[in-house]
Amino acid sequence: xxxxxxxxxxxxxxxxxxxxxxxxxxxxxxxxxxxxxxxxxxxxxxxxxxxxxxxxxxxxxxxxxxxxxxxxxxxxxxxxxxxxxxxxxxxxxxxxxxxxxxxxxxxxxxxxxxxxxxxxxxxxxxxxxxxxxxxxxxxxxxxxxxxxxxxxxxxxxxxxxxxxxxxxxxxxxxxxxxxxxxxxxxxxxxxxxxxxxxxxxxxxxxxxxxxxxxxxxxxxxxxxxxxxxxxxxxxxxxxxxxxxxxxxxxxxxxxxxxxxxxxxxxxxxxxxxxxxxxxxxxxxxxxxxxxxxxxxxxxxxxxxxxxxxxxxxxxxxxxxxxxxxxxxxxxxxxxxxxxxxxxxxxxxxxxxxxxxxxxxxxxxxxxxxxxxxxxxxxxxx
Numbered sequence: 572x573x574x575x576x577x578x579x580x581x582x583x584x585x586x587x588x589x590x591x592x593x594x595x596x597x598x599x600x601x602x603x604x605x606x607x608x609x610x611x612x613x614x615x616x617x618x619x620x621x622x623x624x625x626x627x628x629x630x631x632x633x634x635x636x637x638x639x640x641x642x643x644x645x646x647x648x649x650x651x652x653x654x655x656x657x658x659x660x661x662x663x664x665x666x667x668x669x670x671x672x673x674x675x676x677x678x679x680x681x682x683x684x685x686x687x688x689x690x691x692x693x694x695x696x697x698x699x700x701x702x703x704x705x706x707x708x709x710x711x712x713x714x715x716x717x718x719x720x721x722x723x724x725x726x727x728x729x730x731x732x733x734x735x736x737x738x739x740x741x742x743x744x745x746x747x748x749x750x751x752x753x754x755x756x757x758x759x760x761x762x763x764x765x766x767x768x769x770x771x772x773x774x775x776x777x778x779x780x781x782x783x784x785x786x787x788x789x790x791x792x793x794x795x796x797x798x799x800x801x802x803x804x805x806x807x808x809x810x811x812x813x814x815x816x817x818x819x820x821x822x823x824x825x826x827x828x829x830x831x832x833x834x835x836x837x838x839x840x841x842x843x844x845x846x847x848x849x850x851x852x853x854x855x856x857x858x859x860x861x862x863x864x865x866x867x868x869x870x871x872x873x874x875x876x877x878x879x880x881x882x883x884x885x886x887x888x889x890x891x892x893x894x895x896x897x898x899x900x901x902x903x904x905x906x907x908x909x910x911x912x913x914x915x916x917x918x919x920x921x922x923x924x925x926x927x928x929x930x931x932x933x934x935x936x937x938x939x940x941x942x943x944x945x946x947x948x949x950x951x952x
Contacts (some may be wrong), residue, residue, distance in 0.1 A: 588777075603808070636814055638667050639779060650675065651791050657816040659707075660709060668746065672714055695716070717742075718755070721904055724906075753832060882944050883940065
């Protein structure tokens with residue numbers, strides 16, 4: 572089996588799973604309880620928070636645990652909208668965001684907020700000039716993804732930060748769900764960023780757990796109200812086994828990060844260099860520095876994306892259409908549509924997504940299978 576769908580989700584790391592198992596069995600007290608079982612859980616919760624903060628170079632009180640990326644994105648956008656509604660109702664984001672951002676913005680529009688979606692160029696990248704032009708007196712939030720989940724474009728988030736230094740009252744949010752562990756932490760955790768969203772299952776932690784970075788002093792309204800956990804910002808009993816496992820998975824992810832990134836880039840290049848030679852193939856992800864090392868999106872003209880996915884599955888190779896969250900909707904890729912690619916290419920696009928557990932040998936197998944399938948598809952067209 573070859574698993575090339577790591578942008579959809581990753582397999583939980585065995586040591587993280589062991590942490591989850593051991594914490595579930597041995598440290599099961601409620602962190603909010605006053606007795607020794609609660610204190611034991613509270614201490615482990617804080618250890619996990621500190622470990623994550625240290626790995627990102629921030630303070631422990633700037634890490635707030637959530638249920639994952641979707642909650643984090645929803646919270647930052649809606650929490651900002653509520654907190655800063657007295658100062659303005661204008662939000663800026665991009666035309667290629669994950670549905671967790673896009674659909675939240677659409678919901679906020681129904682509540683009276685105004686949203687500017689920045690267009691993208693032929694590589695799926697926004698223009699800083701467009702960002703400058705979009706900023707208004709009533710702008711309260713700029714939200715930009717670090718790495719596009721469909722084609723791997725790295726957005727100019729550091730350049731955007733330079734612009735936003737002139738507007739310290741505008742919240743600046745980065746969706747880093749696809750960006751953590753991909754060699755761009757210095758871009759993501761830049762000095763201007765106020766909020767960053769992370770999701771555990773994208774880096775071999777359990778599902779249903781994540782966290783946001785919230786710069787100290789920045790305010791957002793809580794969405795989950797109740798017992799006052801997480802500094803009164805996100806109520807609900809913390810999922811301690813998953814949080815402890817996530818802290819371990821993040822440490823493992825960032826250990827030898829450079830070598831892991833280079834390995835993924837080499838695998839991506841091996842596939843890229845092979846399939847680029849076929850006439851009906853269009854590759855949307857570039858093999859260069861301003862694209863993530865782990866995502867390769869391409870289409871075969873005349874063949875629908877789901878047909879390509881299932882054809883590879885017959886060979887025990889698992890890829891996806893461009894976004895796992897919308898793969899069953901049978902709609903054209905939102906990112907490719909925003910890039911103004913022809914509809915026939917948008918509907919035939921598929922995504923190969925890697926992690927450090929993949930190998931060059933798997934890429935060679937993929938390429939051999941690709942040759943077979945391309946020949947079959949050519950006979951049908």
